[in-house]
Amino acid sequence: MGTAHTAGTAAAALRSGFAGRVITPDGPAYDEAREVFNAMIDRRPAVIAQCETPGDVSRAVRFGRRAGLRIAVRGGGHGVAGTAVADDALVVDLRRMNAAVVDPAARTARVAGGATMSDLDRAGEPHGLATTGGRVSTTGVGGFTLGGGTGWLDRKYGLACDNLLSVDLVTADGSAVRASEEENPELFWALHGGGGNFGVATSFEFRLHPLPALTVVMLLWDFEDGPRVLRAYRDYMQDAPDDVGGGLLFLTAPPEEFVPEPLVGRLACLVVATYTGPEEQARTALAPLLGLGHLGGMVTELPYADLQCMLDDPPGYRNYWSAEYLSALPDEAVDAFCASATDMVVPSPSQHVMFPQGGAAARVGRDFPVPWRRAPWVAHPLGLWTDPADDERGRQWARRTRADVREWSAGAVYLNFIGDEGAQRVAAGFGPEHHRRLAAVKAAYDPDNVFRLNHNIEPGGATA
Template structure:
């Protein structure tokens, strides 16, 4: 924690010419402004700068630096690690920087650094286009993209950062710079997986893809069917077209029309199949799993933007996540995955997921610092629970899942999927050679490590 004593004159200077709002602990709305998605995070910043322009961001960064305050950057506030807040520090809150401009002729979209997936999806929807998104609509576009950007349709369209054309950034010096493949290419490279280490990203420009409607099949089985169905899912995805994404997972089904009454609130096994498109090709892709006698579920053709809202994590819960990327998924790995489902905190919204890779995500020829993109599978346990008394049990479950599948782990990891698991995990996740190159970029743009509340890459 840094000092919470703030010079009144410095705060007055920050207010002067500031288009947004500056909130302090005694101001109305302070508690709402500091609330994050993960209810485990309870920190009290000294200042929350709700920026309304790039100039506001630059002013806030310079103020925090000059006052010696720890700086946190908040986009969507969805990150499980809770790094969008700092005790006694200054929060650069980007949520008002959420303007979105679609250029249908160019096939691009410019997205403000504080926008969520929901805003981006709804902005592109009228044009029958999508930007490569994540798995829930409440995720912030900024942090999602800077970490690489893994989503339901990555097998078809690649990662979000593969579709990134331009980023506007405010550096630790409070300067505004533009990063593209031609302009500041070292920074542009680092922003593909290196996270928020290099500055505050105030806008992104993405390539769009033509897609309006997807086909979704969410199929349920009793938990004892999990091992058999998981193996069938693995085999199905080995030959699946790139248009097909999704996951196999254990969960606690909520009361919905498509959930049999006897399955509500109890552990179940499910497969989620999402096809980029509709019609005969979609039906053929879903057919292998549709023929396995599911107990409950639903099959829908629906707008992409609606689908992206279907699996939104409920707010106000305690969260702890992690992941292991696997070089293969033999029967032994599947057995380890399914056995750990018995330890989940049930009933709860927790998810125990097995997600396929491959397709465009793996075939990209880029040298971006994303070694996990080549893994054919990822095991991603997400513990979500209400009662603080369950903290130890929920966290232990996540660690036990990782340990169970560790023999098949590549060591690389999508850092957006994990909390604070130590410096070694960050270095391993990015790859040793990438990490050194990222440290060189960090030294150029943030030599004092001002932006260290992230999966931190230290300057040389």
């Protein structure tokens, strides 16, 4: 029953009592339903189960196991590695489950497993509440949080998983469980960075924080000024207050109002700085950056949900991303990082990013399986292009960027920032002790490794 034809026939049984929509290759909505953010990925699942309820998720998982199908899980966002779909597999698609409900008195949010950051951010906005989300509105809450979750606010409020209060999960046998500090605490620990290895997360409960004002600053320079600006940015961020987030990146300068016309379409250096407070305070706190002689820029106070939309990753592009977490950023590393930007596919929406970490995210006392949080810097080549002829060039640029700064590598890596880079990279991302503990949790909740189309942790203490 492993072929698309026989699975499609068997899907008739899944439709009975299913609140959502079951799509097979012979259906008119099939091609649209199997399309993912990364245009490199072109796969043909046997069945796509677009779930409306946690009960649908349980039915789909049980159906997939009876039918002998591999099971892929699709949340609400990018899934740049492409593991949300697979040939001749069952896709458990959560995108119809996207509600976000805020309790302003308790300062909490209940968010369904297929929601995007936009769903969560917009729900909190009327109440002046927010929590750490991704750096774009189209990020899926589920995969983002289960991987740890780093964003503009993590220096102030910690990682997304640090603000996690509970998770509702459908496990490999179709059972529903809740994980929190009080219920299934070892599973709850594993969900702070261990990804989708332990089940399908159908809802999350988050702690929210008051955010009455947010200021964003964008400053532009010529590409040639990049090393000077990155050195100054590095020195500034070493003692920056937790209210300051952001990053430095090289990109093709877009045709925006704040971009000088001579820079448009050229490789440029951009500093994005966020400040969790009003513009007047932000200008004072960010004065060292504002004094670096930028050619163009903007300073504006705006709602957090609007900031999240400003740098949304455009759909329809071919994608390849990677990352190297750094224990230090000496001048030699600055020069190497800046030089590798010249290998980007330009013009394109590709970005060559250096993110600072630290602040509250680095100070959390709990030993969650996100050791990369202690690294002060992360080099993040994020490639997007349209021409398949650029595929190898784009991959090589990302790999070369990592190689150029590997001398200063911290070892661990945020797996949401990378594609399929092998089992050793996954294991190294957690560190040996965390990896062994995660494998034991995997053995308890998914001993048959049903949920393996991901950055996989094998059950039973297996090592990569």
